Amino acid sequence: MNIKLKIWRQKNQDSKGHFEEYAMSGIEEHMSFLEVLDLLNEQLFAEGKEPVAFDSDCREGICGQCGVVINGQAHGPIRSTTCQLHMRHLAEDPSFKDGSTITIEPWRSTGFPVLRDLIVDRSALDRIVQAGGYISVNTGGAPEAHSVPVQKEKADAAFEAAACIGCGACVAACPNASAMLFTGAKISHLGLLPQGQPERLARVVSMLNQHDAEGFGGCTNIGECAAVCPKSVPLEVISRLNRDLGHALWKGQHAH
Ligand code: SF4
Ligand code: FES
Numbered sequence: 001m002n003i004k005l006k007i008w009r010q011k012n013q014d015s016k017g018h019f020e021e022y023a024m025s026g027i028e029e030h031m032s033f034l035e036v037l038d039l040l041n042e043q044l045f046a047e048g049k050e051p052v053a054f055d056s057d058c059r060e061g062i063c064g065q066c067g068v069v070i071n072g073q074a075h076g077p078i079r080s081t082t083c084q085l086h087m088r089h090l091a092e093d094p095s096f097k098d099g100s101t102i103t104i105e106p107w108r109s110t111g112f113p114v115l116r117d118l119i120v121d122r123s124a125l126d127r128i129v130q131a132g133g134y135i136s137v138n139t140g141g142a143p144e145a146h147s148v149p150v151q152k153e154k155a156d157a158a159f160e161a162a163a164c165i166g167c168g169a170c171v172a173a174c175p176n177a178s179a180m181l182f183t184g185a186k187i188s189h190l191g192l193l194p195q196g197q198p199e200r201l202a203r204v205v206s207m208l209n210q211h212d213a214e215g216f217g218g219c220t221n222i223g224e225c226a227a228v229c230p231k232s233v234p235l236e237v238i239s240r241l242n243r244d245l246g247h248a249l250w251k252g253q254h255a256h
Contacts, residue, residue, distance in 0.1 A: 176217030
């Protein structure tokens with residue numbers, strides 16, 4: 001098939017960006033979306049032009065590096081990472097025809113400044129984790145596996161939250177650019193387990209303070225985040241975060 005790619009180009013964080021269009025032919029439906037971008041860059045190299053900067057690492061849906069907005073949707077039309085999207089998924093849209101234009105933009109959020117073209121700086125998510133997304137343990141020999149029993153339902157819910165790969169699609173899809181699904185996932189996966197209890201309430205306060213300091217917006221229960229999350233992190237993680245926050249504030253008030 002023949003396609004046109006309309007791609008956001010931006011030299012660096014301080015420059016003004018703009019869209020550029022590129023015509024491509026010989027695109028096969030079995031090509032992955034990132035292979036199409038690789039092919040475009042080969043073309044641009046051959047023409048002596050600047051290649052399009054985009055992030056990727058594992059190309060297996062694991063690392064969370066590859067997110068872009070495709071035709072207005074974070075990671076494109078199916079619930080997957082961008083590297084797991086194939087041209088056949090785009091071609092399944094009835095409005096898609098030979099010669100169609102596909103628009104590709106970086107994540108847009110104050111918390112994710114554009115570094116170059118499609119690459120954004122997602123280190124704000126790392127700083128949220130640094131603010132409290134850990135547990136403190138005494139080091140030494142590995143404890144006996146059955147010494148800390150965990151209920152099956154809690155283990156399953158913690159595992160579901162721990163599937164978050166930090167891709168940032170939840171922020172990109174949210175009209176408030178909120179990172180509450182990400183933050184809720186980290187709070188849930190630690191707060192549901194016995195090992196996460198000692199720092200549970202302090203954790204939610206410091207991670208949320210960092211979330212707000214990074215410029216992410218608040219949650220107003222729209223649900224776009226969970227709808228695009230490639231790892232199916234459920235909205236319940238945000239309810240759990242709010243419950244822990246309420247508990248922390250109540251305890252803080254009653255401590256005086
Ligand atoms: S919660 Fe989902 S969409 Fe958000 S960063 Fe984690 S994996 Fe990505
Ligand atoms: S490149 Fe690793 S998740 Fe897409």
